[in-house]
Amino acid sequence: MSPAIDIHGLCYAYSGIPVLQDLTFAVERSAFFVVIGPNGSGKTTLLKTLAGLQSPSNGEILMGDRPLAQIKRGQLSRQLAYVAQTSDDDCPFTVRELVLMGRAPYLGVLGIEGQADLDIARQAIEFVGLSHLAERPVRHLSGGERQRAQIARAICQQPELILLDEPTAALDLAHQVRVMGLLADLKTKRGTTVLMISHDINLAAMYADRILLLVKGHIAACGTPAQVIDEKILCRAYDCHLKVDGSPCGSWPRVNLVKS
């Protein structure tokens, strides 16, 4: 079976300034794939390009075995969901209304939801543990609750692939683990491919099947957590001292920061 996404020689430039340079990698179906890398290395640019929000300056992105550029917007919305790194401070909709927007790609010309759509939205809200807040405006939620509402909207879209830009950034420790667990469940229970950006290498080590380390728009490493979370590779990539050992909680590596 073809990978969920297959990327060949991908380049992207803002006003002629190269940001992504000759990226070639694949994300297998039903994988939990995490992109890490220093600030400004091009992670968000990569995610937006994979979401079809901007066209690459060069290279090819295959979604399944079709070029992304040839997939119509409506069909793409049924194939992938994108959760941006936004705080939605002004979102006037309730959680239920926001999540129901995930059904838009499936509605007819009148845009009226049926009972099946309402049920899928309710299940998505349950899935992220927000049922008690379903009728509350999103702008009255905490940062972490908003993040989970956005994830529920993406789940409601029933995509094969979900792209998330730092979904755990606004979350406390318990919710970080809960959201990563939710995403792992999406992968194992529904076969969804999860591709997310994270600055938390230890969370990535716990959950990722594969990690891609992006540095200055280039792939510095791509492989299993044990292959990428390597002291030499990370010290060079982040230009800082750190120590890598084994996690006391399982068979994955752990990064320890060293005082400068």
Ligand SMILES: Nc1ncnc2c1ncn2[C@@H]1O[C@H](COP(=O)(O)OP(=O)(O)OP(=O)(O)O)[C@@H](O)[C@H]1O
């Ligand atoms: N709209 C834009 N116009 C011009 N340059 C941009 C634009 N968006 C991003 N950049 C630049 O592209 C580079 C990569 O930015 P990007 O946001 O993709 O990095 P990132 O790895 O996601 O960073 P961070 O970890 O800080 O979120 C940066 O140098 C940034 O300043």
